[in-house]
Amino acid sequence: MGNSRTEDAAVQAKLAGHRLRLLKEVFVTPPRQADPGRRARASTPSTPIRPGVLDHAAASVDEIITHTRAEVPRVSPAPRNDSVYQWALDNTRHLDPERQRALDAKIYQQSLEHALMMGDDLAIRRHSCPACGCWGLFWMAATQAAGCVNRHCADKDGRPNTWTLQQLAERHVSAANTARRNAT
Template sequence: MSAGDDTTPAARLRLLQNEFLQPGRGRHHERAAKASTPSLPIRVAIYDHIQAAVAEATEHTRAVAPHAGPRPKQAEKTYEWMVEQTAHLDPDRQRNRDALIYRQGLEHAIVMGESKIICRHPCPGCGTWGLFWRRDAAVCVNRYCADDDGVARTWTLQQIAEDHIARKESAAQRAT
């Protein structure tokens, strides 16, 4: 990955902190009427998202590696720390860790307004490309990938992340 790569979960977390945390910054500048009282110096929802992501990653790491060293102070280094502290785990636990990191990266992108990132993933059920994000779930566009009532199948970010990690691992095994 290049130094300017903003597609990793760590880079997205750093971007959230640097560009989206403060009001009026970032790509999605919010227009508002002049208030009689000053606004908060940060976007609380973005701050809460960052804190929740770091807390989840830390709790997951400590649950599977109780003797893990201290978490880095910089939030974006949490994922690197997670991988280092859990490198000794069995492959299943490492896949769970990788899926958590990937899912959080998807969440960071969606919080930044980049919901089209979901289109870059095939449907976990039928393999069709063309998922789209609707409120809280990814929806498959394939009309044959529907439930018994004809309703389009939906997928959580966790399911997409698990499918992505499994496909990545399968491709790596085929390449060797």
């Protein structure tokens, strides 16, 4: 890419865009139930879309646009679709590495959010535990955090150590930058 931003940032932007597009194209409509036979018809039709998915997609795009415009006030018009991630990377290439990493982490965090919205909790399991290093993270939807299954990796009350998606994203981006620096 010609600057301090890693190739991983472009890959993650493409993945986040792909997941956002999938959310909008596939996961907006509720899954169809098999017809159990004769039944009474509802007096009001069911919602043909899952509004939470559309709200999530719109909020994600808005967040990236807002973040990019805060960093670069005079920026080209933003796309309102999955190409917003590449738009953000393209318009922040000149920023210092710290500010680039902040955007890269936000994009990675949103990619994880999109995966979880689609029911793909394997996106979380691909991260090692920041505390003990084991590969036993799992998504806890009730607390909106990733927890470690290692029983020795717990807080003082015996509950699993937990990490937010933001923490996992920042760690991932930091590790990618460290690996790039060490490879040269």
